[in-house]
Amino acid sequence: MNDALRMLQRAAPVMPVAHFNSLEHAQACAELFAEAKVPTVEVTLRHPQAWQMVKIFKDCMPFAKIGVGTVINRRQMLRAADEADFVISPGFSAELSILARKTLTPYIPGIATASELMAAMNEEHRVFKCFPAAAIGGVALIKSLSAPFPEVSFCPTGGISQANYHDYLALDSVACVGGSWIVPSEEALKKDREGFLTMLKDLYSS
Incomplete structure (x- = not known):
């Protein structure tokens, strides 16, 4: 748990x-993120070559x-557990939780309700x-959950923007947020790479 919190704080x-x-x-974004010294990246498994993309980031961003x-x-x-530094799920699975403990992998499960939160806390x-x-x-839900569960920390993701x-x-209760808006499309990289680089440097130096 402490490892997971440190990951979010980082x-x-x-x-x-x-x-x-x-x-x-992926290569172009990894090079951009490396130049901007982005400290942490979540690569989603939504592409057939996602594991190769994870390796690209590991190679480009050893820090x-x-x-x-x-x-x-x-x-x-x-x-x-073998190829990455931490794992994030969209929901909670007791099986994945057990595997994370066995492999000593920092694991951040997803929750959407108080019942899921209680199951994961167990x-x-x-x-x-x-x-x-x-x-x-959104914000109202997290405020509501934080009241009966003051000891938990969140990384809200989904529908979050600049x-x-x-x-x-x-x-x-929010340690950080997850956002896709800071990951430029191929077209945006071609049009304004320097603009994205400046934005990222400002974001992580503040």
């Missing part, structure tokens, strides 16, 4: 939630912690991804 204020269209796109997101089964968890978790944050109540992420970070 990622603050925003952990990039990265989904790429191609290996070339950073590279995690695997959208982990939903045993096979993915075991591979992530497995000794205190650090959670709140997903899909905006769709299930326009509203400060609202989440203002909550004491």
